[in-house]
Amino acid sequence: xxxxxxxxxxxxxxxxxxxxxxxxxxxxxxxxxxxxxxxxxxxxxxxxxxxxxxxxxxxxxxxxxxxxxxxxxxxxxxxxxxxxxxxxxxxxxxxxxxxxxxxxxxxxxxxxxxxxxxxxxxxxxxxxxxxxxxxxxxxxxxxxxxxxxxxxxxxxxxxxxxxxxxxxxxxxxxxxxxxxxxxxxxxxxxxxxxxxxxxxxxxxxxxxxxxxxxxxxxxxxxxxxxxxxxxxxxxxxxxxxxxxxxxxxxxxxxxxxxxxxxx
Amino acid sequence: xxxxxxxxxxxxxxxxxxxxxxxxxxxxxxxxxxxxxxxxxxxxxxxxxxxxxxxxxxxxxxxxxxxxxxxxxxxxxxxxxxxxxxxxxxxxxxxxxxxxxxxxxxxxxxxxxxxxxxxxxxxxxxxxxxxxxxxxxxxxxxxxxxxxxxxxxxxxxxxxxxxxxxxxxxxxxxxxxxxxxxxxxxxxxxxxxxxxxxxxxxxxxxxxxxxxxxxxxxxxxxxxxxxxxxxxxxxxxxxxxxxxxxxxxxxxxxxxxxxxxxx
Numbered sequence: 001x002x003x004x005x006x007x008x009x010x011x012x013x014x015x016x017x018x019x020x021x022x023x024x025x026x027x028x029x030x031x032x033x034x035x036x037x038x039x040x041x042x043x044x045x046x047x048x049x050x051x052x053x054x055x056x057x058x059x060x061x062x063x064x065x066x067x068x069x070x071x072x073x074x075x076x077x078x079x080x081x082x083x084x085x086x087x088x089x090x091x092x093x094x095x096x097x098x099x100x101x102x103x104x105x106x107x108x109x110x111x112x113x114x115x116x117x118x119x120x121x122x123x124x125x126x127x128x129x130x131x132x133x134x135x136x137x138x139x140x141x142x143x144x145x146x147x148x149x150x151x152x153x154x155x156x157x158x159x160x161x162x163x164x165x166x167x168x169x170x171x172x173x174x175x176x177x178x179x180x181x182x183x184x185x186x187x188x189x190x191x192x193x194x195x196x197x198x199x200x201x202x203x204x205x206x207x208x209x210x211x212x213x214x215x216x217x218x219x220x221x222x223x224x225x226x227x228x229x230x231x232x233x234x235x236x237x238x239x240x241x242x243x244x245x246x247x248x249x250x251x252x253x254x255x256x257x258x259x260x261x262x263x
Numbered sequence: 264x265x266x267x268x269x270x271x272x273x274x275x276x277x278x279x280x281x282x283x284x285x286x287x288x289x290x291x292x293x294x295x296x297x298x299x300x301x302x303x304x305x306x307x308x309x310x311x312x313x314x315x316x317x318x319x320x321x322x323x324x325x326x327x328x329x330x331x332x333x334x335x336x337x338x339x340x341x342x343x344x345x346x347x348x349x350x351x352x353x354x355x356x357x358x359x360x361x362x363x364x365x366x367x368x369x370x371x372x373x374x375x376x377x378x379x380x381x382x383x384x385x386x387x388x389x390x391x392x393x394x395x396x397x398x399x400x401x402x403x404x405x406x407x408x409x410x411x412x413x414x415x416x417x418x419x420x421x422x423x424x425x426x427x428x429x430x431x432x433x434x435x436x437x438x439x440x441x442x443x444x445x446x447x448x449x450x451x452x453x454x455x456x457x458x459x460x461x462x463x464x465x466x467x468x469x470x471x472x473x474x475x476x477x478x479x480x481x482x483x484x485x486x487x488x489x490x491x492x493x494x495x496x497x498x499x500x501x502x503x504x505x506x507x508x509x510x511x512x513x514x515x516x517x518x519x520x521x522x523x524x525x526x
Contacts (some may be wrong), residue, residue, distance in 0.1 A: 050345075095303075217349065
Protein backbone atom coordinates (compact mmCIF):
# COMPACT_ATOMS: atom_id res chain seq x y z
CA UNK A 1 0.00 0.00 0.00
CA UNK A 2 3.04 2.24 0.36
CA UNK A 3 3.42 2.10 -3.40
CA UNK A 4 0.06 3.69 -4.09
CA UNK A 5 1.35 7.29 -4.21
CA UNK A 6 4.09 6.25 -6.64
CA UNK A 7 1.59 4.36 -8.80
CA UNK A 8 -0.81 7.31 -8.91
CA UNK A 9 2.04 9.63 -9.77
CA UNK A 10 3.11 7.40 -12.65
CA UNK A 11 -0.42 6.65 -13.81
CA UNK A 12 -3.12 9.07 -12.68
CA UNK A 13 -5.68 7.26 -14.88
CA UNK A 14 -5.89 3.95 -16.71
CA UNK A 15 -5.95 5.94 -19.92
CA UNK A 16 -2.49 7.26 -19.01
CA UNK A 17 -1.28 3.67 -18.65
CA UNK A 18 -2.63 2.82 -22.11
CA UNK A 19 -1.17 5.95 -23.66
CA UNK A 20 2.15 5.34 -21.90
CA UNK A 21 2.16 1.64 -22.78
CA UNK A 22 4.57 0.78 -20.00
CA UNK A 23 4.40 -1.51 -17.04
CA UNK A 24 5.68 -1.29 -13.50
CA UNK A 25 6.76 -4.54 -11.93
CA UNK A 26 5.39 -4.64 -8.43
CA UNK A 27 6.17 -8.33 -8.07
CA UNK A 28 7.02 -9.19 -4.48
CA UNK A 29 6.18 -5.67 -3.47
CA UNK A 30 2.41 -5.79 -3.16
CA UNK A 31 1.71 -6.62 0.47
CA UNK A 32 -1.81 -5.33 0.83
CA UNK A 33 -4.95 -6.70 -0.79
CA UNK A 34 -8.70 -6.31 -0.43
CA UNK A 35 -11.66 -8.31 -1.68
CA UNK A 36 -13.33 -7.24 -4.91
CA UNK A 37 -16.63 -7.19 -3.03
CA UNK A 38 -15.38 -4.38 -0.80
CA UNK A 39 -14.93 -1.88 -3.62
CA UNK A 40 -16.99 -0.34 -6.40
CA UNK A 41 -15.21 -1.16 -9.62
CA UNK A 42 -15.42 1.72 -12.12
CA UNK A 43 -15.33 1.15 -15.90
CA UNK A 44 -11.73 0.41 -16.94
CA UNK A 45 -11.63 3.95 -18.30
CA UNK A 46 -13.63 6.41 -20.40
CA UNK A 47 -12.11 6.84 -23.85
CA UNK A 48 -11.45 10.39 -24.98
CA UNK A 49 -12.83 9.89 -28.43
CA UNK A 50 -14.34 7.11 -30.42
CA UNK A 51 -15.90 3.82 -29.73
CA UNK A 52 -15.74 2.41 -33.24
CA UNK A 53 -18.23 -0.38 -33.73
CA UNK A 54 -18.64 -3.08 -36.31
CA UNK A 55 -22.17 -4.22 -37.03
CA UNK A 56 -23.41 -7.54 -38.36
CA UNK A 57 -20.02 -9.20 -37.92
CA UNK A 58 -21.40 -12.66 -37.13
CA UNK A 59 -23.19 -14.40 -39.99
CA UNK A 60 -26.13 -15.77 -38.00
CA UNK A 61 -26.70 -12.38 -36.35
CA UNK A 62 -26.71 -10.59 -39.72
CA UNK A 63 -29.44 -12.97 -40.86
CA UNK A 64 -31.53 -12.73 -37.66
CA UNK A 65 -31.55 -8.92 -37.99
CA UNK A 66 -32.97 -9.06 -41.51
CA UNK A 67 -36.74 -8.73 -41.92
CA UNK A 68 -36.87 -11.70 -44.30
CA UNK A 69 -34.06 -13.67 -42.64
CA UNK A 70 -32.29 -13.43 -46.01
CA UNK A 71 -28.71 -14.69 -46.50
CA UNK A 72 -28.10 -11.57 -48.57
CA UNK A 73 -28.08 -9.64 -45.29
CA UNK A 74 -24.56 -11.00 -44.59
CA UNK A 75 -22.32 -7.95 -45.30
CA UNK A 76 -19.52 -8.12 -47.87
CA UNK A 77 -17.71 -5.25 -46.13
CA UNK A 78 -17.78 -4.37 -42.44
CA UNK A 79 -20.65 -2.11 -41.32
CA UNK A 80 -18.77 0.60 -39.38
CA UNK A 81 -20.44 3.08 -37.05
CA UNK A 82 -19.67 4.72 -33.74
CA UNK A 83 -21.06 4.81 -30.23
CA UNK A 84 -20.64 7.79 -27.93
CA UNK A 85 -18.05 7.36 -25.14
CA UNK A 86 -20.50 9.24 -22.91
CA UNK A 87 -22.68 6.09 -22.85
CA UNK A 88 -20.17 4.08 -20.82
CA UNK A 89 -21.07 2.73 -17.38
CA UNK A 90 -19.37 0.22 -15.10
CA UNK A 91 -20.06 -3.40 -14.31
CA UNK A 92 -22.98 -3.52 -11.88
CA UNK A 93 -24.33 -0.09 -12.75
CA UNK A 94 -27.92 0.30 -13.90
CA UNK A 95 -28.94 0.63 -17.55
CA UNK A 96 -31.66 3.28 -17.94
CA UNK A 97 -34.39 1.72 -20.14
CA UNK A 98 -35.35 5.17 -21.51
CA UNK A 99 -38.97 4.03 -21.65
CA UNK A 100 -40.15 7.46 -22.81
CA UNK A 101 -38.35 7.06 -26.13
CA UNK A 102 -37.89 3.33 -26.78
CA UNK A 103 -39.95 0.20 -26.39
CA UNK A 104 -37.39 -2.06 -28.11
CA UNK A 105 -34.42 -2.15 -25.73
CA UNK A 106 -31.88 -4.82 -26.68
CA UNK A 107 -28.49 -6.25 -25.64
CA UNK A 108 -25.42 -7.17 -27.71
CA UNK A 109 -22.53 -8.92 -25.97
CA UNK A 110 -19.28 -7.95 -27.70
CA UNK A 111 -15.52 -8.36 -27.47
CA UNK A 112 -13.97 -4.87 -27.27
CA UNK A 113 -10.39 -4.25 -28.40
CA UNK A 114 -8.42 -1.42 -26.74
CA UNK A 115 -5.85 0.32 -28.94
CA UNK A 116 -2.47 0.83 -27.22
CA UNK A 117 -0.29 2.51 -29.83
CA UNK A 118 -0.89 5.24 -32.40
CA UNK A 119 -0.95 3.85 -35.92
CA UNK A 120 -2.17 4.35 -39.46
CA UNK A 121 -2.13 2.14 -42.57
CA UNK A 122 -0.86 -0.97 -40.82
CA UNK A 123 -1.28 -4.50 -42.16
CA UNK A 124 -3.24 -7.42 -40.72
CA UNK A 125 0.08 -9.01 -39.75
CA UNK A 126 1.08 -5.91 -37.76
CA UNK A 127 -2.39 -5.28 -36.29
CA UNK A 128 -1.99 -6.97 -32.91
CA UNK A 129 1.11 -4.82 -32.22
CA UNK A 130 -1.31 -1.91 -31.88
CA UNK A 131 -3.54 -3.64 -29.33
CA UNK A 132 -3.26 -2.90 -25.62
CA UNK A 133 -5.83 -5.39 -24.43
CA UNK A 134 -9.41 -6.58 -24.38
CA UNK A 135 -12.59 -6.06 -22.40
CA UNK A 136 -16.33 -6.74 -22.68
CA UNK A 137 -18.84 -4.20 -23.96
CA UNK A 138 -22.60 -4.65 -23.91
CA UNK A 139 -23.70 -2.61 -26.93
CA UNK A 140 -27.17 -1.71 -25.64
CA UNK A 141 -29.37 -0.70 -28.59
CA UNK A 142 -32.83 0.83 -29.02
CA UNK A 143 -34.04 -1.05 -32.10
CA UNK A 144 -36.87 1.38 -32.87
CA UNK A 145 -34.49 4.37 -32.82
CA UNK A 146 -31.98 2.40 -34.89
CA UNK A 147 -34.65 1.99 -37.55
CA UNK A 148 -36.10 5.48 -37.26
CA UNK A 149 -32.81 7.38 -37.66
CA UNK A 150 -31.40 5.01 -40.30
CA UNK A 151 -27.85 5.49 -39.03
CA UNK A 152 -27.14 3.69 -35.73
CA UNK A 153 -25.40 6.38 -33.64
CA UNK A 154 -28.28 7.69 -31.52
CA UNK A 155 -29.87 4.28 -30.89
CA UNK A 156 -26.61 3.05 -29.36
CA UNK A 157 -25.43 6.22 -27.61
CA UNK A 158 -28.13 7.06 -25.07
CA UNK A 159 -26.87 7.63 -21.53
CA UNK A 160 -25.96 4.30 -19.81
CA UNK A 161 -26.08 2.31 -23.10
CA UNK A 162 -22.41 1.29 -22.86
CA UNK A 163 -21.77 -1.12 -19.96
CA UNK A 164 -18.04 -1.94 -20.15
CA UNK A 165 -15.68 -4.08 -18.08
CA UNK A 166 -15.42 -5.42 -15.48
CA UNK A 167 -11.71 -5.51 -16.25
CA UNK A 168 -9.32 -4.81 -19.08
CA UNK A 169 -7.13 -7.83 -19.83
CA UNK A 170 -3.77 -7.05 -21.43
CA UNK A 171 -3.14 -8.81 -24.71
CA UNK A 172 -0.37 -11.04 -23.35
CA UNK A 173 -3.08 -12.89 -21.43
CA UNK A 174 -5.39 -13.33 -24.42
CA UNK A 175 -3.38 -15.48 -26.76
CA UNK A 176 -6.23 -16.35 -29.11
CA UNK A 177 -8.62 -13.40 -29.44
CA UNK A 178 -10.12 -15.17 -32.44
CA UNK A 179 -11.19 -18.19 -30.43
CA UNK A 180 -13.08 -17.06 -27.34
CA UNK A 181 -16.46 -18.26 -26.15
CA UNK A 182 -18.93 -15.36 -25.79
CA UNK A 183 -22.27 -15.81 -24.04
CA UNK A 184 -25.07 -13.51 -22.95
CA UNK A 185 -27.65 -14.34 -20.29
CA UNK A 186 -30.86 -12.46 -19.45
CA UNK A 187 -32.18 -13.29 -15.96
CA UNK A 188 -30.08 -16.46 -16.13
CA UNK A 189 -31.48 -17.63 -19.49
CA UNK A 190 -28.75 -18.08 -22.10
CA UNK A 191 -29.61 -15.97 -25.15
CA UNK A 192 -26.33 -15.71 -27.03
CA UNK A 193 -23.85 -18.59 -27.29
CA UNK A 194 -21.16 -17.69 -29.79
CA UNK A 195 -17.43 -17.76 -30.34
CA UNK A 196 -15.21 -15.01 -31.71
CA UNK A 197 -13.95 -17.53 -34.29
CA UNK A 198 -17.28 -17.04 -36.07
CA UNK A 199 -16.63 -13.37 -36.84
CA UNK A 200 -16.97 -12.62 -40.55
CA UNK A 201 -14.09 -10.11 -40.27
CA UNK A 202 -11.57 -11.01 -37.58
CA UNK A 203 -9.73 -8.64 -35.23
CA UNK A 204 -6.55 -8.16 -37.34
CA UNK A 205 -8.63 -7.58 -40.48
CA UNK A 206 -10.88 -5.02 -38.76
CA UNK A 207 -8.00 -3.10 -37.18
CA UNK A 208 -5.99 -3.00 -40.39
CA UNK A 209 -9.01 -1.81 -42.36
CA UNK A 210 -9.93 0.85 -39.81
CA UNK A 211 -6.34 2.13 -39.75
CA UNK A 212 -6.37 2.58 -43.52
CA UNK A 213 -6.57 6.32 -43.95
CA UNK A 214 -7.68 6.91 -40.35
CA UNK A 215 -5.15 7.14 -37.54
CA UNK A 216 -6.00 5.05 -34.48
CA UNK A 217 -4.92 6.39 -31.08
CA UNK A 218 -4.21 4.82 -27.66
CA UNK A 219 -7.48 4.51 -25.81
CA UNK A 220 -9.66 4.09 -28.90
CA UNK A 221 -12.07 1.18 -28.52
CA UNK A 222 -13.10 -1.12 -31.36
CA UNK A 223 -16.12 -3.30 -30.64
CA UNK A 224 -16.28 -6.33 -32.86
CA UNK A 225 -19.93 -7.20 -33.28
CA UNK A 226 -22.30 -9.61 -31.61
CA UNK A 227 -23.28 -13.27 -32.20
CA UNK A 228 -26.87 -14.28 -32.94
CA UNK A 229 -29.42 -14.41 -30.15
CA UNK A 230 -30.20 -10.73 -29.54
CA UNK A 231 -33.73 -9.92 -28.37
CA UNK A 232 -34.81 -8.71 -31.79
CA UNK A 233 -33.76 -12.03 -33.33
CA UNK A 234 -36.39 -14.03 -31.44
CA UNK A 235 -39.91 -14.53 -32.79
CA UNK A 236 -41.63 -12.88 -31.02
CA UNK A 237 -38.80 -10.56 -29.97
CA UNK A 238 -37.49 -10.70 -26.40
CA UNK A 239 -36.72 -7.07 -25.63
CA UNK A 240 -35.34 -5.97 -22.28
CA UNK A 241 -37.59 -4.51 -19.57
CA UNK A 242 -37.18 -2.87 -16.22
CA UNK A 243 -35.98 -5.34 -13.60
CA UNK A 244 -34.10 -7.56 -16.05
CA UNK A 245 -30.45 -8.48 -15.52
CA UNK A 246 -28.01 -8.91 -18.42
CA UNK A 247 -24.76 -10.82 -18.05
CA UNK A 248 -22.14 -11.07 -20.81
CA UNK A 249 -19.32 -13.60 -20.38
CA UNK A 250 -16.22 -13.80 -22.55
CA UNK A 251 -13.70 -16.58 -22.05
CA UNK A 252 -10.46 -15.33 -20.51
CA UNK A 253 -11.87 -11.91 -19.72
CA UNK A 254 -14.71 -12.33 -17.24
CA UNK A 255 -18.36 -11.43 -16.79
CA UNK A 256 -20.08 -8.07 -17.18
CA UNK A 257 -23.42 -7.87 -15.40
CA UNK A 258 -25.88 -4.97 -15.32
CA UNK A 259 -29.47 -4.54 -14.12
CA UNK A 260 -32.07 -2.74 -16.22
CA UNK A 261 -34.05 -0.13 -14.34
CA UNK A 262 -34.56 3.53 -13.64
CA UNK A 263 -31.38 5.13 -12.40
CA UNK B 264 0.10 42.02 -24.84
CA UNK B 265 0.77 42.16 -21.12
CA UNK B 266 -2.54 40.41 -20.65
CA UNK B 267 -1.51 37.32 -22.53
CA UNK B 268 -0.16 35.42 -19.50
CA UNK B 269 -3.36 36.17 -17.62
CA UNK B 270 -5.49 35.06 -20.56
CA UNK B 271 -3.54 31.81 -20.96
CA UNK B 272 -3.79 31.16 -17.26
CA UNK B 273 -7.57 31.62 -17.35
CA UNK B 274 -8.06 29.79 -20.63
CA UNK B 275 -5.26 27.42 -21.66
CA UNK B 276 -7.38 26.21 -24.62
CA UNK B 277 -10.49 27.35 -26.42
CA UNK B 278 -12.18 24.22 -25.15
CA UNK B 279 -11.59 25.53 -21.62
CA UNK B 280 -13.36 28.74 -22.60
CA UNK B 281 -16.34 26.79 -23.89
CA UNK B 282 -16.43 24.54 -20.85
CA UNK B 283 -16.09 27.55 -18.54
CA UNK B 284 -18.66 29.55 -20.47
CA UNK B 285 -17.37 32.82 -19.13
CA UNK B 286 -15.99 35.92 -20.74
CA UNK B 287 -13.24 38.32 -19.81
CA UNK B 288 -13.80 41.92 -20.76
CA UNK B 289 -10.58 43.20 -22.25
CA UNK B 290 -12.30 46.29 -23.63
CA UNK B 291 -9.94 49.23 -23.71
CA UNK B 292 -7.11 46.99 -22.58
CA UNK B 293 -6.02 45.37 -25.82
CA UNK B 294 -3.20 47.54 -27.14
CA UNK B 295 -1.41 45.11 -29.42
CA UNK B 296 -2.72 43.65 -32.68
CA UNK B 297 -1.30 41.74 -35.64
CA UNK B 298 -2.62 40.98 -39.11
CA UNK B 299 -4.39 37.67 -39.68
CA UNK B 300 -1.98 37.05 -42.55
CA UNK B 301 0.97 36.97 -40.15
CA UNK B 302 -0.27 33.96 -38.22
CA UNK B 303 -1.34 30.39 -38.87
CA UNK B 304 -4.87 30.06 -37.59
CA UNK B 305 -5.48 26.65 -36.00
CA UNK B 306 -8.92 25.03 -35.91
CA UNK B 307 -11.01 26.75 -33.22
CA UNK B 308 -10.42 23.65 -31.11
CA UNK B 309 -10.49 19.87 -31.27
CA UNK B 310 -13.51 18.44 -29.47
CA UNK B 311 -12.85 15.75 -26.90
CA UNK B 312 -15.65 13.53 -28.03
CA UNK B 313 -18.32 13.57 -30.66
CA UNK B 314 -19.01 15.42 -33.79
CA UNK B 315 -22.68 14.53 -34.13
CA UNK B 316 -23.86 14.94 -37.68
CA UNK B 317 -27.25 15.14 -39.28
CA UNK B 318 -27.57 13.76 -42.80
CA UNK B 319 -30.04 14.70 -45.52
CA UNK B 320 -31.32 17.73 -43.62
CA UNK B 321 -32.05 19.80 -46.72
CA UNK B 322 -34.88 18.54 -48.93
CA UNK B 323 -33.19 19.08 -52.29
CA UNK B 324 -29.99 17.42 -51.05
CA UNK B 325 -31.91 14.37 -49.80
CA UNK B 326 -33.39 13.98 -53.28
CA UNK B 327 -30.11 14.54 -55.16
CA UNK B 328 -28.47 11.78 -53.09
CA UNK B 329 -31.14 9.25 -54.06
CA UNK B 330 -30.42 6.93 -56.98
CA UNK B 331 -33.84 7.57 -58.49
CA UNK B 332 -34.11 11.22 -57.35
CA UNK B 333 -37.21 10.08 -55.48
CA UNK B 334 -39.10 12.44 -53.15
CA UNK B 335 -39.45 9.51 -50.76
CA UNK B 336 -35.75 10.01 -49.97
CA UNK B 337 -36.67 13.05 -47.83
CA UNK B 338 -36.33 11.73 -44.25
CA UNK B 339 -39.21 11.84 -41.79
CA UNK B 340 -36.77 11.73 -38.85
CA UNK B 341 -33.22 13.11 -38.74
CA UNK B 342 -30.49 10.77 -40.00
CA UNK B 343 -27.98 10.92 -37.12
CA UNK B 344 -24.40 9.70 -37.37
CA UNK B 345 -21.00 10.75 -36.10
CA UNK B 346 -17.70 11.91 -37.53
CA UNK B 347 -14.39 11.37 -35.74
CA UNK B 348 -12.90 14.45 -34.03
CA UNK B 349 -9.51 13.19 -35.25
CA UNK B 350 -10.50 14.26 -38.78
CA UNK B 351 -10.41 17.98 -37.94
CA UNK B 352 -7.99 20.32 -39.72
CA UNK B 353 -7.73 24.11 -39.87
CA UNK B 354 -8.73 26.64 -42.48
CA UNK B 355 -6.05 26.59 -45.18
CA UNK B 356 -4.74 23.11 -44.37
CA UNK B 357 -4.66 20.45 -47.06
CA UNK B 358 -7.30 17.73 -47.42
CA UNK B 359 -5.66 14.38 -48.21
CA UNK B 360 -7.61 12.89 -51.16
CA UNK B 361 -6.82 9.34 -49.96
CA UNK B 362 -6.65 8.23 -53.59
CA UNK B 363 -5.63 4.70 -52.61
CA UNK B 364 -9.01 4.05 -51.05
CA UNK B 365 -11.52 6.44 -52.66
CA UNK B 366 -12.27 7.78 -56.11
CA UNK B 367 -15.43 9.62 -55.05
CA UNK B 368 -14.19 12.45 -52.83
CA UNK B 369 -16.93 15.00 -52.08
CA UNK B 370 -17.56 18.22 -50.13
CA UNK B 371 -20.47 19.23 -47.89
CA UNK B 372 -20.61 22.79 -46.57
CA UNK B 373 -22.34 22.82 -43.18
CA UNK B 374 -23.25 25.08 -40.29
CA UNK B 375 -21.73 23.61 -37.12
CA UNK B 376 -23.21 24.32 -33.70
CA UNK B 377 -20.91 24.30 -30.64
CA UNK B 378 -22.50 23.19 -27.37
CA UNK B 379 -21.61 25.44 -24.43
CA UNK B 380 -23.47 23.97 -21.48
CA UNK B 381 -24.14 20.44 -20.27
CA UNK B 382 -27.74 19.44 -20.77
CA UNK B 383 -30.17 16.56 -21.23
CA UNK B 384 -33.87 16.39 -22.12
CA UNK B 385 -34.22 20.07 -22.92
CA UNK B 386 -37.02 21.53 -25.07
CA UNK B 387 -36.79 23.33 -28.41
CA UNK B 388 -37.56 26.57 -26.60
CA UNK B 389 -34.60 26.04 -24.26
CA UNK B 390 -32.22 24.70 -26.91
CA UNK B 391 -30.34 27.88 -27.78
CA UNK B 392 -29.45 28.35 -24.09
CA UNK B 393 -27.13 25.36 -24.55
CA UNK B 394 -25.33 26.80 -27.58
CA UNK B 395 -21.92 28.44 -27.23
CA UNK B 396 -21.55 29.51 -30.85
CA UNK B 397 -21.26 28.59 -34.49
CA UNK B 398 -18.58 27.73 -37.02
CA UNK B 399 -18.26 26.19 -40.49
CA UNK B 400 -17.47 22.54 -41.10
CA UNK B 401 -16.75 21.01 -44.48
CA UNK B 402 -17.99 17.43 -44.03
CA UNK B 403 -15.64 15.82 -46.55
CA UNK B 404 -17.06 12.42 -47.59
CA UNK B 405 -15.84 9.45 -49.60
CA UNK B 406 -19.06 8.45 -51.38
CA UNK B 407 -17.81 4.98 -52.36
CA UNK B 408 -16.87 4.16 -48.75
CA UNK B 409 -20.17 5.61 -47.55
CA UNK B 410 -21.97 3.13 -49.77
CA UNK B 411 -19.64 0.20 -49.11
CA UNK B 412 -19.81 0.32 -45.30
CA UNK B 413 -23.56 1.19 -45.18
CA UNK B 414 -23.09 3.31 -42.07
CA UNK B 415 -21.39 6.68 -42.73
CA UNK B 416 -18.73 6.85 -39.99
CA UNK B 417 -15.61 5.70 -41.87
CA UNK B 418 -16.40 7.56 -45.11
CA UNK B 419 -16.52 10.83 -43.17
CA UNK B 420 -13.77 10.23 -40.61
CA UNK B 421 -10.58 9.69 -42.63
CA UNK B 422 -7.64 11.86 -41.56
CA UNK B 423 -8.09 15.51 -42.74
CA UNK B 424 -11.79 15.00 -43.65
CA UNK B 425 -12.95 17.64 -41.15
CA UNK B 426 -11.89 21.17 -42.20
CA UNK B 427 -13.34 23.48 -39.51
CA UNK B 428 -13.26 27.20 -38.89
CA UNK B 429 -11.80 29.67 -39.61
CA UNK B 430 -13.38 31.12 -36.50
CA UNK B 431 -15.98 30.30 -33.90
CA UNK B 432 -18.62 33.02 -33.64
CA UNK B 433 -20.36 33.29 -30.28
CA UNK B 434 -24.14 33.02 -30.41
CA UNK B 435 -24.76 36.64 -29.44
CA UNK B 436 -23.40 37.58 -32.86
CA UNK B 437 -25.59 35.11 -34.78
CA UNK B 438 -29.11 36.30 -34.08
CA UNK B 439 -30.81 34.19 -36.76
CA UNK B 440 -29.05 30.84 -37.10
CA UNK B 441 -32.07 29.65 -39.07
CA UNK B 442 -31.65 32.26 -41.78
CA UNK B 443 -28.04 32.24 -42.99
CA UNK B 444 -26.82 32.02 -46.56
CA UNK B 445 -24.49 29.02 -47.08
CA UNK B 446 -22.46 28.64 -50.27
CA UNK B 447 -19.74 26.28 -51.45
CA UNK B 448 -17.31 27.02 -54.29
CA UNK B 449 -14.91 24.61 -56.00
CA UNK B 450 -12.10 26.41 -57.84
CA UNK B 451 -14.29 29.52 -57.82
CA UNK B 452 -17.36 27.77 -59.32
CA UNK B 453 -20.40 28.03 -57.09
CA UNK B 454 -21.69 24.50 -56.39
CA UNK B 455 -23.92 24.93 -53.34
CA UNK B 456 -26.17 27.97 -52.83
CA UNK B 457 -28.46 27.34 -49.88
CA UNK B 458 -29.85 28.93 -46.77
CA UNK B 459 -30.16 27.43 -43.29
CA UNK B 460 -33.87 28.34 -43.39
CA UNK B 461 -34.30 25.39 -45.76
CA UNK B 462 -33.28 22.82 -43.16
CA UNK B 463 -35.93 20.12 -42.72
CA UNK B 464 -35.15 19.99 -38.97
CA UNK B 465 -33.95 23.33 -37.59
CA UNK B 466 -31.26 23.91 -34.96
CA UNK B 467 -33.54 24.02 -31.87
CA UNK B 468 -35.37 20.88 -33.03
CA UNK B 469 -32.12 18.98 -33.65
CA UNK B 470 -30.55 19.97 -30.33
CA UNK B 471 -33.68 19.16 -28.34
CA UNK B 472 -34.01 15.77 -30.06
CA UNK B 473 -30.32 14.91 -29.59
CA UNK B 474 -30.50 15.85 -25.90
CA UNK B 475 -33.43 13.47 -25.36
CA UNK B 476 -31.87 10.59 -23.46
CA UNK B 477 -28.30 11.61 -24.35
CA UNK B 478 -26.45 14.24 -22.37
CA UNK B 479 -24.73 16.90 -24.46
CA UNK B 480 -21.50 18.38 -23.12
CA UNK B 481 -19.60 21.65 -23.65
CA UNK B 482 -17.42 21.26 -26.72
CA UNK B 483 -19.68 18.79 -28.52
CA UNK B 484 -20.22 19.76 -32.12
CA UNK B 485 -23.48 19.25 -34.00
CA UNK B 486 -23.25 19.63 -37.77
CA UNK B 487 -26.58 20.39 -39.35
CA UNK B 488 -26.47 18.93 -42.85
CA UNK B 489 -25.69 20.31 -46.28
CA UNK B 490 -27.76 21.96 -49.03
CA UNK B 491 -28.04 20.48 -52.52
CA UNK B 492 -25.15 20.82 -54.95
CA UNK B 493 -22.64 18.27 -53.65
CA UNK B 494 -20.42 16.64 -56.27
CA UNK B 495 -22.41 13.39 -56.22
CA UNK B 496 -25.59 15.34 -57.00
CA UNK B 497 -24.38 16.40 -60.46
CA UNK B 498 -24.90 14.26 -63.57
CA UNK B 499 -22.20 13.26 -64.24
CA UNK B 500 -20.85 13.67 -60.69
CA UNK B 501 -18.25 16.36 -59.99
CA UNK B 502 -16.00 14.70 -57.44
CA UNK B 503 -12.97 16.46 -55.95
CA UNK B 504 -9.46 15.83 -57.27
CA UNK B 505 -5.94 16.74 -56.31
CA UNK B 506 -5.27 20.43 -56.88
CA UNK B 507 -8.87 21.54 -56.31
CA UNK B 508 -9.74 24.26 -53.84
CA UNK B 509 -12.96 24.19 -51.78
CA UNK B 510 -14.38 27.29 -50.13
CA UNK B 511 -17.44 27.27 -47.84
CA UNK B 512 -19.01 30.60 -46.91
CA UNK B 513 -21.66 31.10 -44.25
CA UNK B 514 -23.24 34.51 -43.69
CA UNK B 515 -22.11 36.09 -40.45
CA UNK B 516 -19.40 33.49 -39.82
CA UNK B 517 -16.86 33.73 -42.63
CA UNK B 518 -15.18 31.57 -45.24
CA UNK B 519 -13.43 28.22 -44.80
CA UNK B 520 -11.03 27.39 -47.63
CA UNK B 521 -8.95 24.25 -48.12
CA UNK B 522 -6.87 22.84 -50.97
CA UNK B 523 -7.11 19.18 -51.98
CA UNK B 524 -3.76 17.46 -52.37
CA UNK B 525 -1.23 15.13 -50.86
CA UNK B 526 -0.18 16.28 -47.44
